[in-house]
Amino acid sequence: MARGQQKIQSQQKNQEKMAKLKKQQGSSQIGTAAAALKHSCAVCKSQMPDAKTYKQHFENKHPGKELPAELKDVQ
Missing domain, CATH: 1.20.5 (Single alpha-helices involved in coiled-coils or other helix-helix interfaces)
Incomplete structure (x- = not known):
């Protein structure tokens, strides 16, 4: 010590x-x-890390709205 x-x-x-x-x-x-957090929702402005999560969010939280153009080809 x-x-x-x-x-x-x-x-x-x-x-x-x-x-x-x-x-x-x-x-x-x-x-x-x-x-x-790279993607931001066009409707509610919440942020998501990737396009797949963004698409899932959009389909679940905003079912009446039309899907944005950047999400139409995302699987």
């Missing part, structure tokens, strides 16, 4: 190391998740 000055130096070194790691990680999960 380190004692005295060694302990303080070790703690400072560890703090610097952790600060570098945190800086490298960058943004939080919220920013990453928001970037993954």
Whole structure:
């Protein structure tokens, strides 16, 4: 076990190391998740990650509306 000055130096070194790691990680999960939502519903403006999910959403939540052109060829 380190004692005295060694302990303080070790703690400072560890703090610097952790600060570098945190800086490298960058943004939080919220920013990453928001970037993954690429499609936005034309009617209710809710966001979806892919076209297939968007089509399912549109068919279930807006059955009376006509399907948007970008979703007509999605399986």
